[in-house]
Amino acid sequence: VQLQASGGGLVQPGGSLRLSCAISGSTLTRTTVGWFRQAPGKEREWISCWKHSDNRPYYTDSVKGRFTISRDTAKNTVYLQMNSLEPEDTTVYYCASGARIISSTMTMARAYDYWGQGTQVTVSS
Secondary structure, three states: OEEEEEOOEEEOOOOOEEEEEEEEOOOHHHOEEEEEEEOOOOOOEEEEEEEOOOOEEEEOHHHOOOEEEEEEOOOOEEEEEEOOOOHHHOEEEEEEEEOOOOOOOOOOHHHOOEEOOOEEEEEOO
């Protein structure tokens, strides 16, 4: 299984970016895909996931109403639409997948089996 994250870049505060996570070797109907971010010196932070077992999205509180996760099963790609970006959102974003994710583990990085390479998001004026 391979994940390819893309879509990061430089954006002004209040702007938007859409991250993509293309997955090969697995299908979205059988795996949960999550988005994490990690700042230097900090633990990897869970942001959102689309949990395949109940086919719905989940978000951490800090991004609710600003970020939207979606998926295109035909393209086997998961997206993270990020609106109203803030300087505090600046960091590297990762996508990850796992076939055995349950509600109690979906926020845990160690529960995910495969990871993309990360894409840098910088929010600055």
